[in-house]
Amino acid sequence: MHSEVPCTAVLFDCDGVLVDSVDSGERSWRRWAHEYGLDPAEVLRGIHGRRSADTVRLFLPADARAAGLARIEDIEISEAVDTAALPGVHQLLERMTADWAIVTSASPALLQARLSAAGIPLPPVTITAADVSVGKPAPDGYLLAAHKLGSPIEHCVVFEDSVTGVAAGVAAGPRCVVGVGAQALDTPADIVVRDLSGTSRTGTGLRFAEASILRSPGQDLGQCTVVL
Structure with a gap:
């Protein structure tokens, strides 16, 4: 039927x-969180269904957001192979x-x-x-x-x-x-x-x-x- x-x-x-x-995305954001001295679990709670720029805005000050966004973009593209x-x-x-x-x-x-x-x-x-x-x-x-x-x-x-x-x-x-x-x-x-x-x-x-x-x-x- x-x-x-x-x-x-x-x-x-x-x-x-x-x-x-899921695996590649979460790997990427964990790596990004460690690089920026953030709690990976807290960062992961903010990623699903949200633009990277909006997630970055939650965790980084205004003067660090452009670099932070470029960094997560590079990491996610490199991890997308699987x-x-x-x-x-x-x-x-x-x-x-x-x-x-x-x-x-x-x-x-x-x-x-x-x-x-x-x-x-x-x-x-x-x-x-x-x-x-x-x-x-x-x-x-x-x-x-x-x-x-x-x-x-x-x-x-x-x-x-x-x-x-x-x-x-x-x-x-x-x-x-x-x-x-x-x-x-x-x-x-x-x-x-x-x-x-x-x-x-x-x-x-x-x-x-x-x-x-x-x-x-x-x-x-x-x-x-x-x-x-």
Whole structure:
């Protein structure tokens, strides 16, 4: 049995949705924290779903932020070599044409490094940390992606994994926000799936295999209409 959500475009977060970069990302930030004499555990609590510049701003004084941001960028790019695609990603993206985008808190260079390592092509539209003045949980990135794709945001589906990212997706007002991974059960995502295994693009929307769904809204919950 499958569930289907109608949509005209799909907006993906990258880390934790399309690629597994947890180990490389956390290694990078631990190294950065040690270099700056910071508590790594405290720094790690502020990184997920947030632009590096926003994390750096939390821990460094104004006169050290530019150098701190450049340093974490260098470290993360060097550590991106073991980034891997998450289950189901390649199969789903093979069915995508010009109707998808990535909205990430990463920089353009870091996004390219991680996608290349995972064997994932760049989508027709990418929105990175450099493209918005305010990062997640603000909805700006998702609204800009929908605009660039020429699809009303209310006709889009957003895929996110973190609390901050889901908040950004919900605030944008798409047809549906899909949480990816068990941690997304602690967010207000409309649907939560284990990963993208069994998720496919149809002529009118997205189809989810029941075996991959951890939480479903049923027939209708707010803007998210699920066809069984």
